Amino acid sequence: GDPQRVRVSRTVNNPDTINVTGFEAQILQNFDFLPGLLGNTGISANYTRVRSGGANDVQLFNVAEDTYNIIGYYEDSFLEARLAYNHQSEIQRQGGSSFIGGNTIIAPRGQLDFSGAIKPMKGLEIRAEVFNITQSSRTEYLGVEELFRLYEYDGRTYSLSATYRF
Numbered sequence: 001g002d003p004q005r006v007r008v009s010r011t012v013n014n015p016d017t018i019n020v021t022g023f024e025a026q027i028l029q030n031f032d033f034l035p036g037l038l039g040n041t042g043i044s045a046n047y048t049r050v051r052s053g054g055a056n057d058v059q060l061f062n063v064a065e066d067t068y069n070i071i072g073y074y075e076d077s078f079l080e081a082r083l084a085y086n087h088q089s090e091i092q093r094q095g096g097s098s099f100i101g102g103n104t105i106i107a108p109r110g111q112l113d114f115s116g117a118i119k120p121m122k123g124l125e126i127r128a129e130v131f132n133i134t135q136s137s138r139t140e141y142l143g144v145e146e147l148f149r150l151y152e153y154d155g156r157t158y159s160l161s162a163t164y165r166f
Helices: 036-040
Strands: 019-030 041-053 066-075 079-088 091-093 104-106 109-121 124-131 137-142 148-153 157-164
Touching: 036 041, 036 066, 109 137
Parallel strands: none
Antiparallel strands: 019 041, 041 066, 066 079, 079 109, 091 104, 104 137, 109 124, 124 157, 137 148
C-alpha cells in the first residue's frame, strides 16, 4: 500500500519552570563524654524540608515536603542496639492514572524500627531486628481522603540471624 505518515506527540517534561527550595539539617552526637555505659550511646537525627511551585500550579511530584529520622544507639564490643524512627509528610504523585484524573496523594507515615546484635565470641554475631514496630500502613487516595485508592500493610516483621566469620 501507500506509505502513511503518523505523528505521535506527548509531553515528556513540563515546559513550565518549577522553583524548588529547601534545606537539610543533620546531627550526629556520640555521648562518649558521659560516664559508664552512657558513654557508649549516641543519637543521629536529620530533617529535610522541600518546597516547590511555579506557574499553572506546577510542582515537583513524588517528594515529601518534610522528612525526618531520629536514631538512638548503643555500641560496645559485645552489644550494639539501634532504635530508629522515620517520618515522611504527604507525597503528591502526578495524576492522570485514574478515570477521575487528579493527583494521587500518599498519606503521611512514620515507622519505628529496632536492630541489635551481640558478639558472644570472636567471629560470631547474632543479630535481631524488628521492622515497623508501630505497625504503620501506607495509604494512597485521589485528591481527598474519601477517594481511597490503595492500602498496604506489612505489619511488624522480625528477623533473627547468625553470622560467623573465619
